[in-house]
Amino acid sequence: MKKNILITGASGQLGQFFIDKLVEKNNVISTDINVSPRLIKKYDLKFLDALNEVKVRKFIEKYHIDEIYNFASILSAKAEKNPLKSFQLNTNCFLNVIKASISSSVKKIFWPSSIAVFSKESNLNYVQQDVIMNPTTIYGASKLACEKVINYFNINGLLDIRSIRFPGIVSSSTPGGGTTDYIVEMINNIKSKKKYICPISPNTILPMMHVNDAVDASVKLMSVPRKNININNSYNISSFETTPYEWKNLICQMGYNLEVDFQPDFRQKIADSWPRKIDDEQIRKDLNWKPKFNKIKTLKSVIEDYSLT
C-alpha cells in the first residue's frame, strides 16, 4: 500500500531528489515556505511553515501522514550570519514536527544531520561513529542538539526517528548556503563561463557524496525494521573525499574551461573544523548499502544533469 509522506523544506537542494524518488511508490505532500510557481507546477508544492506547529499538525491530519522527511533548515555558512535565528529555526522546525507527530498517524520521521556535528576533538583525519563532538558553528550546535533529542525519543520508544550525518552533497540543484557549496558552484560556473571565486583553500579535504547515494541510503534507512538499526542518534555516511584544487583539475581534465581564484573567507574556518574522512562502516553493515557514485562518476553525472555534455 502507498504511504503518505510529508516533506518539509522540499524546495531546497535535496528536496526535489527525495520527491522524485519517493513519488515512485508513495503519495508525497511536498511543502516549503519558498513556493516558486515552477515547483508548484512540477510537484504540487504547498506552503507550510514548519515553525507553525498547528499548521504542521493540520497537514498530518488532513493527509493522514505516515512518514515525515524534515528538511526545513538554514545551512552552515548562512547560519553564521544570524546564529540565534538559525539555531531556533533548525531546532524548532524539528521539535514542531516531533510534537505534531506524537499521538498522530506518523510512524517514522527522517531528519538529516551533518558532518558539522564534529570538531577538532573528533579526530578529523578519520572520524568514527561515536566520538567527542564540540561543534564550533551554530549549525553544528543545532544539529548536535537535535541528535540528542532523536536519541532520547528512540531509546524511550516514544517515536521512531531515523537520521544520517550527511557530508557535502553534490547535485545539479542550487545549494542553499553551505560550506561545501563550491563543489556544485564550480560546475555551475562552467556553464556561465565566469571565473569562480572559491571560498575554500585549494588543499582543504572534505567528504562528499552524490545526491542519489544520499537519497538511496536515506530511503533504505526508512524502510528497514527498527531492530536492524544499531544507532539511536545519527549514522555516519560518506562516499569520497576531495579538495577544491582536485575538483577544479578533474573538471579541466574532462575538457572544460574553468578558471578559479582561491580566496578563502569565513567558510574556511568552518571547513577546518569538519572531518577529512568518515568511518561509515556501521550504516554500510546495517543497511547492506554502499555508494554507487565515486568521484569521477559524480562529476560526470552532475555535468550531464546540467546538460553541459
Ligand SMILES: NC(=O)c1ccc[n+]([C@@H]2O[C@H](COP(=O)([O-])OP(=O)(O)OC[C@H]3O[C@@H](n4cnc5c(N)ncnc54)[C@H](O)[C@@H]3O)[C@@H](O)[C@H]2O)c1
Ligand atoms: N546539502 C548538503 O550538502 C547537506 C549536507 C548535510 C546536511 N544537510 C541537511 O539536509 C537538509 C536539507 O538540506 P538542503 O541542502 O536541501 O538545504 P536548503 O537550504 O537547500 O533547503 C532548505 C529548505 O528549507 C526551507 N525552509 C527554511 N525555513 C523553513 C520553514 N520555517 N518552514 C519550511 N521550510 C523552511 C527553505 O526555504 C529551503 O527550501 C538540511 O537539514 C541540511 O542541514 C544538507
